[in-house]
Amino acid sequence: MTAIVAPSTTAPPVAPAGTNDTAGARRIAAAFARAASENRAALIPYVVAGYPDHETSLAAALAAADAGADLLEVGLPYSDPLADGATLQRATSAALRAGATLERSVALLRSISAARPDLPLVPMCYANQILGGGDGRAVAGRLAEAGAAGVIVADMTPDEGARFEAVARELGLAVVYLIAPTTTPDRRVAVARRSGGFLYCVSLVGVTGARTSLPPSVRGLVAAAKADSPVPVAVGFGVSTPAHVRMLVRAGADGVIVASALVDALGPDGHHVAALSRLVGELRAATARPNART
């Protein structure tokens, strides 16, 4: 008797091509391939642009690069980072107080890019910073021109990303999407197909922040992601120790992303670049794949 309206599906629309066929995506792919050829997972450190100040963040970025980064994520500080836990919230607030702006973050990218041209840079930001009220062309153009290979927008899923992907394709930028433990299997396949360069696999149900241990379910998630993804799978959120990295590598991850742990390593005032460098080195060592069993 009653007309029940069928639930609508919000699976991302069947792929336009995503952004995997861009120059940026190819640079990213090459970095993963290089790591694979060295029988290890790729290491992707994350630094907050402008934390604790512009110069120190440049030093931290270069230190991370030299200590073994295969790719480098650079966080663009935002006033309302709703995917981020206490560590990154604190760091981005401090960066904003120290005068971080989009201008300065772009300059930082340019500096890193000039100093380390072979290192693919992937800025990470929130939708309003890049899209604002428009299609994102202005900001994305500046990021591309400053040397970014791709971009991660923490609160933009493929459901909202089609228009921006078109812009990114024109600019040669990869748009990296995320999957989470809560992503349904069908959706995981669809998201992976739209992701450019690599697929960001969120390890846990929560926000960013170093954890003492990662949930055991992450192994299954990584395996499933690997099965579904045409692009390399990198795992992030909570990754903070060499043990974590080893576990993820054993689980099959193509790459590991480390963020809050590095911010923690910089110490309370953010200047301890040497500690960051040391930690990156340890994490890099842990990315080696165990030898194949005979």
Added chain:
Amino acid sequence: MTIAARPPRGGASAGAAPAGHATRSARSGRAGVVADIAARRLSDVRAELGGRSYRSLADEAAAYAALPGGAVRPVAERLAAPGLHLIAEVKRRSPSAGAIAADADPIALARAYEAGGASAISVLCEAHWFGGSVADLTAVRRAVTLPILAKEFVVDERQLPVLRATGADLVLLLACILPAAKLARFARLARELGLEPLVEAHDERELEAALATEARLIGLNNRNLRTLAVDPEQCLRLRTLVPNDRLVVGESGVTDPRMLVGWRAVGLDAALIGEALMRSADPAAAARAFVTAGSVPHDVAAEARLPLVKICGVTDSEGVLSAVRSGADAVGLNIVPGTPRCLTLTEASWLATLVRGASPAGKRPRIVVVTADASPAETRAAIAAIDPDAVQLSGNEPVAAIASIGRPVWKVLHLPDGASDAASVAADAIAAGRAYLAAGAERIILDTAGGPFRGGTGRLIDRGVAAAVARELPVILAGGLEPSNVAEAVIEVPAIGVDVSSGVEQNSSTGRSRAPRAPGSRPRKDPLRVALFAKRARAARFDRPHVPVRPTPVPDALLEPDAQGRWGLNRDFGGRYVPETLVAALDQLEAAWRQTRHDPRFWAELRELQFHYGGRPTPVYRADRLGAEVLEAARGLADERQDRLPDRLRLYLKREDLNHTGAHKLNNALGQVLLTRRLGKSRVIAETGAGMHGVATATACALLEIPCVVHMGVEDIKRQAPNVLRMEALGAEVRPVHGGSGTLKDAVSEALRDWVTNVETSHYCLGSTMGPHPYPMIVRDFQRVIGDEAAAQLMAIEGRLPDMAIACVGGGSNALGLLNRFIGEPSVRLAVAEAAGEGIGTGRHAAALLGGTPGILHGSRSYMLQDPGGQVIEAVSISAGLDYPGIGPQLAALMEAGRLVVSSATDVEAIEAMRQVARTEGILAAVESAHAVAALPGVLARTAAEGGEPLPREVVVVLGLSGRGDKDLAALGLREAAR
């Protein structure tokens, strides 16, 4: 199924009962105790009746019926009256419950039930398992005036006339003990005897057999009679399988009157209740509680949605009386020569007189005389003879004919049959309808064409065409409607009314297969079908607040989001900008919402809470002193354009401050926390700024026993301390948010983080019409009751809709709550007042629309305060509830489409308005609401200054008083010191 005859345990005499406790199926074999009872009954009946013939027993029944007091007491029309009715049962014991009330006096009980408002009494007749008897039935019948149901196990057809002759008016027939053919035969025999059969089923197979009989009453038993297990949801599930032209009785498992709220909402017509009544210490009071719970609540907002009901082609007094009894809004008297229902002028005039005389004072159906291509002289004669309220033109009358009729005209549009091009059929009908309305027609009726007579063919109009036309024009839907299909029709088509003729006539016993009309006979209305038609048509919309019920020229893009949650003419506001982790929860929420928003049971149960707990409906109050001062201030602002201002302002305050918890927030909190249960989540998260949403959520969670965590910025905690105490007193945990500016936007971000982390167990009860899809829609759906009520209340007081609706706006919940009803009404201006803080020019304000730019905040694209780098700027406002740098996407869409006037008031102006409302009307308004009062003079002055239609001389404005201002007294005090 074998029915094994088993002697009763423990005794040879017919009156001895087996042990009275539950006889589980394990003891009785696979067929259960019901089979035992049936078998015993069969042998007892055969013993009692010996070789007596059915015929001789039927003669006795007829003789009984002829005696004074023996005539059948009709029950069907009682149950077809609005609401869910009580059939109250007298029962001493049962196999499932054991002894219930061994010494019960059935006469005293029956009288108590009657006093409590029951519509019928059920009397157990079976002796061994239930302790009942036919003597009880006879005694009860003498003691009350209500119809009596013989709750018997009928296995031999001769039991039927015996029961009638002992005073039964209804008889139970069980599909689980009678094979289908016998069931149908017994039902037919019962009806021939004047006994109303109640055919009972427990599952789909039994229901199929029940529906194949000619029984008008179908019983849906929650109890499985083989296993005795009760599933309280079973009758609700089965209800969807019963066509609407049957009366449906729910049985078993009712322990709490509140269950009947949902039963009524899903379309059960009666509840058969025994044990709960028998065990109560005060059966009359218990009966009354059940009757009250099943009755249709008085809900002005719901009543305003109901379709008009016109009963057309009435041919006799019984037809008139049944139309009047069913509360029909119009009665059609056909005088078209040569048609089956044609009346002479004398007959029509007499029936019209009967309508006037038989109707209760102040409420009678409109009398519509139906003509087709009549000459002016014929029409004049009909009007003179009948004095109708309206003349219906059912022929090919041209537009020019309307003006000369001299009475209101109802024009029928005939839609061509077998339309292959639905869009052009609809377009033609819309154009024709517009032309007739422009020429002065009062109503348009959509009917089918074809057949020997125009319309009245009983064939259905294509639903899609009807819906397309009804979306553009106010139409009454006719053509093939009847009780079994009218509910779907009024849900799918936003018609303002329905018109029925053949669908409520006495053509066939079940009314479903319509026999062709015998030439020369005049069809007569069937009172039961008339009553049922009206009941089903109205019930379909009563508990479905989101089904469109009237036309609107406003594009859907401003009224509803698309599947991706986007609003606006370009579908570019709203959407879902969230981390991937939240997508699954939002999908689940959206899927649950799409079902729930059209679930009548949910809305009926929510209404119970809102009315009995929340204090809805809230009043509208005409604030004359305040209105006079506002108009005076507007004159001051309008300067030389004053002449274009109204002479008088009737300013109505919609008093959400009188809602429980003192603000409109509870409307949404109650709804979302009720939804949380449906989602299977065990924890509720909320954000809060002023604290009112936090208090509302804590309140709803305390009521519904769900743990609650409220995130609140540290700055807000400082300035809204009383609300923090309230939340904690209600058992919620208030978590301070230190990040960012320590205000609402940071609380939202932290609540989202909490949700990302705890998404599997928690529901995020967002407080306003913002955030990722589906929140803007959900919160709007819960808050729209404000405007739905206000519109109905103003229609009752002023006889029309307001000229303007204005409210303060932060996120948008109270604004959209009030305005939603009026968005689709072009005659109503919509205005919002943003918080201008220290002044928009200073940059220290909270006006996202006036002082912001498009951007993405907290999951949706809308307007927001941001710097050129896209960083969110803190909002500044004395009002914590408006202190938000964003605004809901639907409001952004309305502004960009030009449907919304946006104004603002500063902190100082709002405080002053708070004082003004207190001084002139004795109301302490929240400082948020005061923004709307402060902005109103400017809004009125603006309408005078701009071109176009001026406001009427007597202007009616409704203002959303979103909350009470106790929480703001300190702010008032501070400003006092500063002055």
